[in-house]
Amino acid sequence: MNSITITILETSDIHGNIFPINYGSNETVGLGLGKIATVIKQERSRNRNTILIDNGDLIQGTPLTYHYVRSNNHKQNPMITLLNDLNYDAAVIGNHEFNYGMEVLQKAIKESDFPWLSANILNEKGEPFIGKPYILVELEDGVKAAILGVTTHYIPNWENPEYIKGFTFDDAFESTKKWVEEIRKQENPDVMIVSYHGGFEADLETGQPTEKQTGENQGYRICEEIEGIDLLLTGHQHRSLAGKVNGVPIVQPSFNGQAIGKVTLTLTKNNDRWTISDSNPELIFVNEIEMDESSLQLVKEYEAVTQEWLDQPIGKVIGNMTIEDPLKARIKDHPLVEFINKVQMDVAKVSISNTALFNNVTKGFPTNITMRDIVSNYIYPNTLTVIRISGKDIKEALERSASYFMVENGDVTVNPSFTTPKPQHYNYDMWEGINYIFDISKPIGKRVIELSLKGDPIQHDEEYDVVMNNYRAGGGGEYIMFKDKPIIKDIPLDMSELIANYILERGTIEATVDENWKVIW
Known part of the structure; x- marks a missing residue:
């Protein structure tokens, strides 16, 4: 009998925050992808079996991303530059990905060295509009992890209709249920990860509703009613969560790059079959962590022109x-x-x-x-x-x-x-x-x-x-x-x-x- 440990890292709701700066005052704040990059590299050095996923709301949210779209967009999107450099395995579409229009989003997708996932946002042919609902990641000892990406279907309630023209937003819960069943049957993965750009509609312990049941957030129901999910990565609500719902490990890593979600899974092999024997969900806050200078160097020119523009x-x-x-x-x-x-x-x-x-x-x-x-x-x-x-x-x-x-x-x-x-x-x-x-x-x-x-x-x-x-x-x-x-x-x-x-x-x-x-x- 042997075992293997897998580390799953999740960023979510980064909202364009790379540098540890409050752009309104230029004061230093303890957040951003520059600090998260340090954690990612540390975790990878500790465990080669590391999966890295962004859970959405990546490309919008700071003057840096706004100025890039407005005046600098002949270059590669700075957020994509960093995710490429950090070797992300996948990213999920968040609701704010649509804020700058389809041209900006499609350009970001095209520039990415990793696949973007969203099983329930469909094009006019009824297929996932970015092509991939899920991916498989091969780890050591033949361990196979499936990653399904799903996005809150509430987007049409917020977004400029022109930016989502021709798209259908299927119910996130129903899509998750359908795809988990299909992936389990077709791919038979050892680990089934769902990365859901959405949050929780109920108290994680009591199950009591915590908001109007509009369908915007369905994380609790996903954990309670869908069999076969080994891990649920969440976001959208900007909450700091790490725990278990119905035995399913869950994380939600705050917002603006204040934290990164980490789930450690131990798999044990019995009769040629890997099973999860232990799971530990946690959050790593980056306030006291040093920035990764090599990451910041990649986007320093974007920052310089943004600062110049801001002081006009x-x-x-x-x-x-x-x-x-x-x-x-x-x-x-x-x-x-x-x-x-x-x-x-x-x-x-x-x-x-x-x-x-x-x-x-x-x-x-x-x-x-x-x-x-x-x-x-x-x-x-x-x-x-x-x-x-x-x-x-x-x-x-x-x-x-x-x-x-x-x-x-x-x-x-x-x-x-x-x-x-x-x-x-x-x-x-x-x-x-x-x-x-x-x-x-x-x-x-x-x-x-x-x-x-x-x-x-x-x-x-x-x-x-x-x-x-x-x-x-x-x-x-x-x-x-x-x-x-x-x-x-x-x-x-x-x-x-x-x-x-x-x-x-x-x-x-x-x-x-x-x-x-x-x-x-």
Whole structure:
């Protein structure tokens, strides 16, 4: 009887983070693929039987990747340069892979020395659009591992329809079930790995639902109901998880390159058949780990031109457009939020708009604005969409936003459904062009106590053209009242570019608030 130890390493939700930098301030932070590269090389030196997989959301998320797409894309994608150098075995398509459009994604796939996997995103012929649903990896002593790639099928709820035209997104759970059965029968692997760009919809210990069961995350159900999975790699939710569900080892390695998932499997041979005798899922956080200089050298030119671009002056602010307290900026009309809504209305040529503060680290604009200030405040490559909706839809959307707040002992706090298990501050919208009041002492669903347009109550059956980002217009963030509404106009430029253009044209902008909305309790 003999045994073999296999190491499976997973990165996920790197979101373009290579260098340990906060691009908004250029301060050093303990994350990034440059640090993860050190761990990968250490683990490989310890065990030749190492499998390395990226689980998606790789090519989007930092000014470096944004500037590459915008101005430098005649070269190889810097994220692919690094994954090639680190000899990844496979990568899975994440939802943010589509954010820059199909041309950028297809170029990245073409440049890769490793296969990309996604069994459930199908082309017009009904086949996986990148050709490979799974791969086999041969290890020492004839051990054979199968890797199946699956992606959350919820993407059409968020993505620009043009970027996913002609694709079908099959149910991730059903696709996983079908392919695991087929791979087990056809390939008879010793190890069946599922790499799923999705997360968990239930508490890992109790199985109690932790979110609305939309199908966006199905990891718990996959572990509970699909036989034959030896390991589930997950992502998408940006959580730090390592454990077992129904005996299946699982990991989810945080986000932005803060950690790498590691699962150690021990296989024992009995009667010419390898079986898994032990498994150990864990996370390795890279905060204290040194960067791998040879990896950073490969992309230093991309970083240099990005930094130069970020420091370009754009214009000036008269007044105060900085954010000191993000909660206060969501309770009372704020100049930054009003400004972004103004830009959206100006570009779209409509009189009603909504937007959000995406996170709690947004600082707003200083007196002298650079490109760095814009990309650190508007962090997503959103485009704008004008949709035609009813007064009833507006009221329902406002009630969804009003559910963001809770009142405890007279103090305003954030509803845990917007913070746990993943912070979703970006799902609280603030509107311009209409007047409204939230009374958050009232029950959720009955908090909009005033809603008017130019002094007249908004009528439920009237129609209004509203500009918002493409994620929201598709119903993202549980704004189902917007889904499948008539699209009046698409504005294909990235929002950060639209903001930069708006400021460049004027040179100077003014911090103003018309106080068209407020929150009371």
